[in-house]
Amino acid sequence: MMQRSADPNLxxxxxxxxxxxxxxxxxxxxxxxxxxxxxxxxxxxVRGVRIELGWSTEGRGDTDSDTVASxxxxxxxxxxxxxxxxxxxxxxxxxSYDGALIRVRWELxxxxxxxxxxxxxxxxxxxxxxxxxxxxxxxxxxLR
Amino acid sequence: MSNGVPxxxxxxxxxxxxxxxxxxxxxxxxxxxxxxxxxxxxxxxLNGGLVATFFAVVLVGVTTAAVVLGASEYRKWDDLEFVLxxxxxRLGSDMPAELIQRAKVAVPDRDIPVSGILxxxxxVTYQVGTDTRTEKNDVHRIPFNVVGTVRDxxxxxxxxxxxxxxxxxxxxxxxxxxxxxxxELDLEGLSRLQTKQSFELVVAPQLSGGSGVIQDSPxxxx
Numbered sequence: 052m053m054q055r056s057a058d059p060n061l062x063x064x065x066x067x068x069x070x071x072x073x074x075x076x077x078x079x080x081x082x083x084x085x086x087x088x089x090x091x092x093x094x095x096x097v098r099g100v101r102i103e104l105g106w107s108t109e110g111r112g113d114t115d116s117d118t119v120a121s122x123x124x125x126x127x128x129x130x131x132x133x134x135x136x137x138x139x140x141x142x143x144x145x146x147s148y149d150g151a152l153i154r155v156r157w158e159l160x161x162x163x164x165x166x167x168x169x170x171x172x173x174x175x176x177x178x179x180x181x182x183x184x185x186x187x188x189x190x191x192x193x194l195r
Numbered sequence: 196m197s198n199g200v201p202x203x204x205x206x207x208x209x210x211x212x213x214x215x216x217x218x219x220x221x222x223x224x225x226x227x228x229x230x231x232x233x234x235x236x237x238x239x240x241l242n243g244g245l246v247a248t249f250f251a252v253v254l255v256g257v258t259t260a261a262v263v264l265g266a267s268e269y270r271k272w273d274d275l276e277f278v279l280x281x282x283x284x285r286l287g288s289d290m291p292a293e294l295i296q297r298a299k300v301a302v303p304d305r306d307i308p309v310s311g312i313l314x315x316x317x318x319v320t321y322q323v324g325t326d327t328r329t330e331k332n333d334v335h336r337i338p339f340n341v342v343g344t345v346r347d348x349x350x351x352x353x354x355x356x357x358x359x360x361x362x363x364x365x366x367x368x369x370x371x372x373x374x375x376x377x378x379e380l381d382l383e384g385l386s387r388l389q390t391k392q393s394f395e396l397v398v399a400p401q402l403s404g405g406s407g408v409i410q411d412s413p414x415x416x417x
Contacts, residue, residue: 072400108372111330112319115369144400148364151332152317153372181286181365182401 073142104138211282287403315363335363365400
């Protein structure tokens, strides 16, 4: 699954957008060089791309959220990056859930870290299913 | 007094024995009510006449009788045990769990009806101004009725524990959002002391045996 990004130079390709608890989401992060701009230290320098996996609740209650995995991919002197990363999903979940008062949503996000600039963030919803539930996923999930 | 049955069940391999908090509740209740009644009785006696003193004495007498009766019932039985063959439970778990309570004194053999409910409850809290409000909703409820027996000083029965795949969700315990599974039991006829008991179950985010499909919200009946 290809994810378009707020940063026009950044693309994230998620290999599978469903994962069991205790497994991982794998994605390839690519950043092409910024047109006509060298990535020299100073204002506007791209310092890296931060990838995060986390969940948050929605519904009647106040929001709970957590980031369960994150890492920073370095960029080269032209602001380029290309890396395959794996973000682990904790074995104790939570799983994606759509209940009466509570929803649990999972999100994989990427943020370009720009020195003295507004970081550009983009995200994609992913689905976390119970252990042993991946092979038996047989229909559209209500969260989609 | 021992009835020859070892006290406390051993958990089965991979399982767990949950124990009720009956004794703690009784002692806690006595610890709060007795001093309160004594204070009220003393205040009535000091500020009233002969009739008021009589009522204060009656109040103390009734409370003492209730505590003695409760203590006698409390001494009759050990805590109730809920023996689960699997722990934590999983989505799709379907198993019999055993309910056991051992008498500490001689009790007559008899049958005891047990009613109960297994439910999954969503509970949320949210802030409105300076108020914290709570809302609950049961997304899954299964009532059951079984008959237990008291034989040789031991009460036993089997409770069906079925965790569905299609409703409810694995246990979560966040700051403002919770999903909890609980069994509530009514054991009227076994003991006069606290006939209602409950046990909290933990459901892991795992399908039991390849039982089907992804967990999600309840489906309407077909």
